[in-house]
Amino acid sequence: MKKICLICISWMLLPGAVQGLTFQVSDIRPSHDPDVQHLVPLQDLNGDPTAVLFVKTDILGVKMTGNIIDRPRPTREGYVVFITQGTKMLQFIAPHYTTFMAHFSEVEGGQYYEISLTTQEGADMVAQAAQQASHLDIDHTQVEVSLDVASTDLAASGYAHDKALVYLDSSLDFSQWKKLLVPNGPYEPYDIYGNKKNPCCLRIPAGEPVENIFRMRILGLDTAVENFEPNAAYHTTLKLIPKNN
Numbered sequence: 001m002k003k004i005c006l007i008c009i010s011w012m013l014l015p016g017a018v019q020g021l022t023f024q025v026s027d028i029r030p031s032h033d034p035d036v037q038h039l040v041p042l043q044d045l046n047g048d049p050t051a052v053l054f055v056k057t058d059i060l061g062v063k064m065t066g067n068i069i070d071r072p073r074p075t076r077e078g079y080v081v082f083i084t085q086g087t088k089m090l091q092f093i094a095p096h097y098t099t100f101m102a103h104f105s106e107v108e109g110g111q112y113y114e115i116s117l118t119t120q121e122g123a124d125m126v127a128q129a130a131q132q133a134s135h136l137d138i139d140h141t142q143v144e145v146s147l148d149v150a151s152t153d154l155a156a157s158g159y160a161h162d163k164a165l166v167y168l169d170s171s172l173d174f175s176q177w178k179k180l181l182v183p184n185g186p187y188e189p190y191d192i193y194g195n196k197k198n199p200c201c202l203r204i205p206a207g208e209p210v211e212n213i214f215r216m217r218i219l220g221l222d223t224a225v226e227n228f229e230p231n232a233a234y235h236t237t238l239k240l241i242p243k244n245n
Contacts, residue, residue: 031114050201057117085109147223164228
């Protein structure tokens with residue numbers, strides 16, 4: 001059995017960093033978005049269908065904790081999460097934002113919902129926070145990447161092919177991620193929702209070693225995965241630590 005990594009995240013705080021921005025969360029409402037409606041709700045540990053929640057936001061690097069099955073899926077306008085029936089709260093976290101616990105009416109399994117996640121701060125402060133959250137200075141940052149197996153059956157989610165699918169940690173955009181990837185490596189940038197400017201994923205040929213994808217000389221890799229398997233999905237999580245020098 002492959003090892004599933006325990007993940008911890010440390011955000012890099014730069015000089016003059018913006019901190020303490022606040023979230024605002026709308027009331028929960030039914031979602032009729034076609035990009036969400038085509039998703040089949042996952043099952044929880046009891047075999048019951050989850051609810052599908054579309055979190056509409058342009059805030060960079062949002063993390064969510066709560067009764068979530070699998071991991072949030074990035075979309076063009078935010079994230080999609082699968083939450084267990086009866087869930088009434090989720091916690092939202094993002095670099096330079098104050099952690100926020102959102103409360104809403106309990107959700108029903110098999111239903112589709114959406115909420116909007118915004119902030120009350122001015123555009124300049126939000127833009128500065130986003131820039132700092134996505135900044136990656138290799139010379140002054142120690143980078144660690146955790147890679148774990150999310151699924152070994154992409155056919156169940158409708159994305160079956162002879163390649164592996166790797167979800168990239170959304171705390172960096174793809175232009176920053178490229179600093180951690182082997183230049184011209186055997187991978188194809190890919191986005192489930194067609195976002196060519198900032199793709200969420202990589203498609204990798206089956207059997208490809210991890211060292212052919214990630215730049216091992218500049219990052220530490222925490223994983224038991226040695227080669228990418230066909231029809232399997234993987235998730236990455238970054239840990240960014242400022243160097244002392």
